[in-house]
Amino acid sequence: MTISTTSTPHDAVFKSFLRHPDTARDFIDIHLPAPLRKLCDLTTLKLEPNSFIDDDLRQYYSDLLWSVKTQEGVGYIYVVIEHQSKPEELMAFRMMRYSIAAMQNHLDAGYKELPLVIPIVLIHLKYEKNREDIGLFGI
Template sequence: MKKRPHSTPHDSLFKRFLRDNETARDFLDIHLPPALRQLCDLSTLHLESGSFVEDNLRASYSDILYSLQTSKGEGYIYVVIEHQSTPDSHMAFRLLRYALAAMQQHLNRGHKALPLVIPMLFYHGTISPYPFSLCWLDEFPPDSPAKQLYLGAFPLVDVTDIPDDAILQHRRIALLELVQKHIRQRDLSHILQQLVEVVLMGYTDHQQFKTLFTYMSLHDNSADPDNFIDQSAAI
């Protein structure tokens, strides 16, 4: 979290109130949604230093981060106040980015698990009520598969769990996958024939083959490079 060298009048006013623990507890006790309020032990509220707001946006936004204990372990509440009169239509995504930055800071301090970070927006703009959704997934088009993607596990290509015979059917990517699957083994000679078979399929261009050979050499495996070259001579 960056230190903030300069402040605006808006920022000074916001911080004057919400840096006071008793005032902050009142604010959070009143404005946290009931389900989240029940999770939070506000008596453990602690002000954290610094800011996640980008330097060029400090005239438009102020932020403040609190750590506290929740019923599920250590957590944070992150409050942003929007000073500009016209609200940001991408504020939900901005809050998500700042919340992720707070999570990263938590990990950087040596913690192993991600913490719960509750982002909140304090709004006092000219349009009332606040006109935008604060669910960042609503920023995608209505027919977007974003919710299905981002609410589930991300795609994984685990070559360590793919049989070699299946990898050989993967056309232009087969050579990369086969080498990467076995590169941590000291001796690659046991897959030499498979490597040659893939190369002879004709999917690998000269530069890819050259890069592959250099890569294998750098890893100091005991596969015989001359043998590999001899068997690949038909390329």
Template sequence: MSKKKNTTTPTPHDAAFRSFLANPDVARDFLELHLPAEYRQLCDLSTLKLEPATFVEPDLHQYASDILWSVKTTGGEDGYVYTLIEHQSTENLYMPFRMLRYSVAAMQRHLEQHKTLPLVIPVLFYHGERSPYPYSMNWLDCFENPALAAKIYTKPFPLVDITVVDDNEIMNHRRMAALTLLMKHIRQRDMLMCLDNLVRALQDIQDEEQITVLFNYLLNGSEHVTVEFLQTLAQRLPQHEDSIMTLAERLKQEGIQRYPAGYPAGYPAGSSAGGASKSTGNRPGAPERGNAGSTNLSADRTF
């Protein structure tokens, strides 16, 4: 027999707090009393609007009641005030982290209908047995090394922007060189421009699974790769010639399936009756990848 789902409020603390704080007049008094002055000055409390907090995970209700109010800032911007109640006798060291998670969830839901990221002010209302509340309310103190956490999470995140990295520098990226080079140039109309470096990078890869992934990515990710390019690549990489020429045949078959009566003018892939075109331009009306073969970029051989 399946257990009946418990839909009742977990504790009387929840019911009492939720009933009061769902009232805008009570919520306004609460926020006027307990918001830090610098935050309170940002909020136009006459604009309070109760929001559904459906993003809160079920396990949260074991120890906290959540109330989410939206409020306009004094500058006219949208913002949220998120209040939580802690009512367990055993305090939670990670409550700041939990509050941060749900603050981010409120931001995410706001972004689904708006174009700007809102401010969210989390507030914890505590009435546990232990007094005073024993833990820090700084979420960075949840880490074993708060100083290192502060360096990581209060500064811009590291950015690897390969669009501004010189190809010669990419060639020094060891096992990442081939993938990085392909991803940098995958939208390039003339892939022959990066052929020399690509050949060098591919020659250094001994892992057959990685070669498989790269070749499938080349075919599935580029709208500009041509049979001519693949033929030239095969000549420069004789150890992978069979695989590359199979890839070239797939490229031809895509055109045959798309244009069974013959290629339109300017289509750079050779038909079954003709050779490769000298053009390296875009393939107009290129079919979606996968019509003539798998688009899976895993190690399974699909070329």
């Protein structure tokens, strides 16, 4: 019997947990800022099959896309799990690209209006008391 291993076991476990609607709902409810949380009906979370991570970056990142009903229609909560030990300077730009890809998929599915896409980035970093460069999305 061959045992497969991953170089990022903690991230694999976290992604596995976030695939479950109840766990994802609890996580999002805790970490989503209140003004955004009020827009979303978290009881409608549905895991979508899409992934937007570039093939050459899959060893460092994994992602999950959840659709959710919002006050304005269908929206998405996009969770990216980063397998790196230091922040990426262009992460905000990368998240914008992925959010636009989610919007394009939404339009390709026949919707006529752009959806709300809320990106959440999970990174594992050593805690440093005065890290100003980490707070991309407030979590």
